Amino acid sequence: MHRAEPLARADEHQHGGLAQDAAGQEPPVFLLTVDVEDWFQVENFKPWIPFDSWGSRELRVVDNTLRLMDSLEALGGSQPVKITFFVLGWVAARCPELIREMDARGHEVASHGYNHQLVPTCADDELTEDLVASRQCLEDILGKPVAGYRAPSFSIEPRLIRILAECGYRYDASYNSYGGNARYGSFDDMPPPDRGVARLANGLYELPVSNLSVAGRTVPWGGGGFFRLIPKGLYIRGVKAEAARDGVFHFYLHPWEIDPHQPRVRQASPMFKFRHYLNLGHCLAKLTYLLKRLDGFVFSTCSEHLGKVTNDSIEG
Numbered sequence: 001m002h003r004a005e006p007l008a009r010a011d012e013h014q015h016g017g018l019a020q021d022a023a024g025q026e027p028p029v030f031l032l033t034v035d036v037e038d039w040f041q042v043e044n045f046k047p048w049i050p051f052d053s054w055g056s057r058e059l060r061v062v063d064n065t066l067r068l069m070d071s072l073e074a075l076g077g078s079q080p081v082k083i084t085f086f087v088l089g090w091v092a093a094r095c096p097e098l099i100r101e102m103d104a105r106g107h108e109v110a111s112h113g114y115n116h117q118l119v120p121t122c123a124d125d126e127l128t129e130d131l132v133a134s135r136q137c138l139e140d141i142l143g144k145p146v147a148g149y150r151a152p153s154f155s156i157e158p159r160l161i162r163i164l165a166e167c168g169y170r171y172d173a174s175y176n177s178y179g180g181n182a183r184y185g186s187f188d189d190m191p192p193p194d195r196g197v198a199r200l201a202n203g204l205y206e207l208p209v210s211n212l213s214v215a216g217r218t219v220p221w222g223g224g225g226f227f228r229l230i231p232k233g234l235y236i237r238g239v240k241a242e243a244a245r246d247g248v249f250h251f252y253l254h255p256w257e258i259d260p261h262q263p264r265v266r267q268a269s270p271m272f273k274f275r276h277y278l279n280l281g282h283c284l285a286k287l288t289y290l291l292k293r294l295d296g297f298v299f300s301t302c303s304e305h306l307g308k309v310t311n312d313s314i315e316g
């Protein structure tokens with residue numbers, strides 16, 4: 001089996017902010033992000049799994065997340081693959097050891113909200129409460145600042161940016177430019193990103209998830225179900241093309257996407273079941289295949305990348 005070159009070291013070729021290669025070009029950056037929620041917390045299953053039943057469901061997120069971290073470490077490249085976990089407060093409160101383990105292995109811990117409430121369903125005070133509680137929960141576990149947030153189902157709204165800054169967050173990663181999912185929010189006022197980072201008027205930074213741009217159209221390519229659907233060779237070509245254009249590829253996944261043995265929600269619609277259960281058994285191998293073929297890329301957490309692009313000090 002062909003084995004790719006060792007993964008590039010994040011601290012190689014340091015020159016000012018971002019690393020540079022011998023020709024003075026900055027190597028592309030791969031931001032691997034994981035939204036840490038369990039199989040019973042996904043938005044598509046909400047009608048069949050009420051919130052007050054979450055506590056009685058089989059918790060699989062710890063084993064799945066540990067397996068994911070172990071697989072990243074087993075890649076064996078010269079550069080450890082450091083990633084950003086956006087964690088639900090609900091999960092963190094029940095599994096504090098998992099959160100400490102993420103941090104101990106050098107990954108970034110950020111917030112995915114507390115109870116997976118979509119932004120448009122929350123009044124301002126409810127949203128503030130959710131953002132404060134989820135951040136506080138993580139900071140209490142880790143004893144250090146938490147800088148980032150990703151809204152459930154990319155449900156960004158302009159007011160989210162204001163409230164995040166009021167709550168002490170430094171960056172948001174909730175914008176997904178794909179318009180084909182009704183839950184995804186819109187953010188018309190976002191300035192054009194530079195290397196995957198947009199500086200917003202109120203001092204917050206936005207790190208949008210990547211997609212492909214083909215003939216003026218946005219093709220969903222950022223991760224999740226589309227990653228599981230698209231053939232791996234084609235997917236990798238898309239990642240490299242987008243990274244060549246933007247300097248960065250911002251990818252997302254969930255721990256339940258590498259778990260083919262999770263309980264089935266049989267009442268859900270055929271479309272939701274297709275989207276949720278597609279290719280779960282191949283997902284982790286496909287991810288490691290992708291990572292091994294991104295030779296020349298730098299792997300970075302969101303806050304690390306943000307600090308290098310902006311020269312701003314981001315603790316997270």
Ligand SMILES: [Zn+2]
Binds near residue numbers: 035037112116151
């Ligand atoms: Zn989520």
